[in-house]
Structures are given as structure tokens and as C-alpha cells.
Amino acid sequence: MDGKPLRLIAAADAELGIGLGGHLPWHLPNEFNWFVSRITAVSEPGKKNMLIWGRYSAVNPSQPLPNCYRVCLSRTLRCVPPGADHVCRDFASAIQLASLPPLSDTIEIVWVLGGTHVYQEALKHPNCEQIYLTNIMACFNCDTFFPEFDQKIFRLLDEFPGIPGEILEENGIKYKFQVFQKVSRRQI
Numbered sequence: 469m470d471g472k473p474l475r476l477i478a479a480a481d482a483e484l485g486i487g488l489g490g491h492l493p494w495h496l497p498n499e500f501n502w503f504v505s506r507i508t509a510v511s512e513p514g515k516k517n518m519l520i521w522g523r524y525s526a527v528n529p530s531q532p533l534p535n536c537y538r539v540c541l542s543r544t545l546r547c548v549p550p551g552a553d554h555v556c557r558d559f560a561s562a563i564q565l566a567s568l569p570p571l572s573d574t575i576e577i578v579w580v581l582g583g584t585h586v587y588q589e590a591l592k593h594p595n596c597e598q599i600y601l602t603n604i605m606a607c608f609n610c611d612t613f614f615p616e617f618d619q620k621i622f623r624l625l626d627e628f629p630g631i632p633g634e635i636l637e638e639n640g641i642k643y644k645f646q647v648f649q650k651v652s653r654r655q656i
């Protein structure tokens with residue numbers, strides 16, 4: 469494969485809702501900590517993951533994100549916003565950054581953090597290998613949604629190393645971690 473492996477990560481409710489008014493519709497600190505633990509995990513010291521997000525999906529700038537190179541997508545920003553290391557004008561340029569010096573030797577995984585259109589572009593990318601999608605088992609009022617995707621192409625794994633398989637509960641909300649793996653054309 470040319471380029472770095474690309475993964476999407478999100479938490480979505482029963483109707484694939486992910487956001488309301490620019491914020492997460494729920495308060496699930498343990499689920500958020502799990503998200504942070506995934507995107508910051510690297511195989512050895514010195515390695516980094518690239519995080520790509522659209523301008524309204526920024527992680528709080530005060531949130532420590534070790535081992536990460538953070539790219540914000542925007543066509544309008546004139547300077548790098550707090551909490552980011554770089555701004556890119558389009559998705560392809562951000563992906564390309566990860567495969568070119570000086571970052572190419574360092575970056576292990578490209579994690580796409582949303583929002584809707586950034587996820588859509590990532591799903592179409594040939595390097596897209598996995599979707600980490602927490603299933604929030606409830607319906608919230610949402611104005612932003614995770615895109616529909618073909619579950620014949622991205623198959624839900626029964627189990628995945630390091631992913632708790634059981635239903636969890638926080639603040640009275642049940643949820644379950646899920647990983648969808650892209651299958652090769654021969655398996656479809």
C-alpha cells in the first residue's frame with residue numbers, strides 16, 4: 469500500500485447522529501478517554517499519528533494529545549488554530565503530508581476525526597482500512613451525522629484486540645465499541 473493506513477473514529481447514536489450545535493450531544497468521559505487512548509497509541513517512542521479534522525471538529529486545545537501531529541482542514545483559516553500543528557486546504561493535501569518528508573518516517577496511522585464531509589472523503593480513500601465507531605445505544609437530538617457506509621465493504625468485527633466487547637454504561641447511557649474492517653474486493 470502506498471501511503472499510511474487511514475482510520476476513521478467516531479461515536480454515533482442509533483441514528484448515526486454525532487453532533488449538535490457544534491458539540492457532542494452526550495457527556496461520556498470514559499468513552500472520550502478511550503478515543504484519546506486510541507488516537508495517541510503508537511508502537512514505539514518517537515512515532516506519531518496524524519489526526520485530521522474539519523474546523524468544527526477540533527478537540528479542545530487544552531486536551532493533551534501526545535504522539536500526534538494535528539491537521540485542521542479549512543479553506544478559510546489564515547493561520548493555524550489553537551490545538552493544531554498545521555492547516556490544509558483539502559483532504560488530499562493532508563493525506564499527502566503524512567507520506568512526504570519530514571513526517572513520512574514518523575507517522576504511523578492517519579486518524580480522521582470528522583466531521584461529516586471529512587468522514588465521507590476518508591471512506592472513499594483507498595488507504596481507509598478501519599472504522600472505529602462507538603455505538604451510542606440511544607437517540608439524541610443531532611444536527612450532524614456520520615455518513616452511511618456499505619457494511620458489505622466495511623464488516624463489523626466480532627472481536628478486536630484491545631477493544632472491550634461488552635456493553636458499557638456511563639451517565640445512564642449504554643454504548644459499545646465497534647470496529648469495522650474493510651474487506652478486500654475478493655471477499656465481497
Ligand SMILES: NC(=O)c1ccc[n+]([C@@H]2O[C@H](COP(=O)([O-])OP(=O)(O)OC[C@H]3O[C@@H](n4cnc5c(N)ncnc54)[C@H](OP(=O)(O)O)[C@@H]3O)[C@@H](O)[C@H]2O)c1
Nearest residue numbers: 478479487490491492522523524525541542543582583584
Ligand atoms: N461524535 C463524534 O464522534 C464526532 C466527531 C466529529 C465531530 N463531531 C461533531 O460534529 C460537528 C462538526 O462536524 P461538521 O461536519 O459540522 O463540521 P467539520 O467537518 O468539523 O467542519 C467543517 C469545516 O471544516 C472545513 N473542511 C471540511 N472539509 C474540508 C475539506 N475537505 N477541505 C478543506 N476544509 C474542509 C471547512 O472549514 P472552512 O469553512 O473554514 O473552509 C468546513 O466548513 C460538531 O457538532 C462536533 O461536535 C462529533
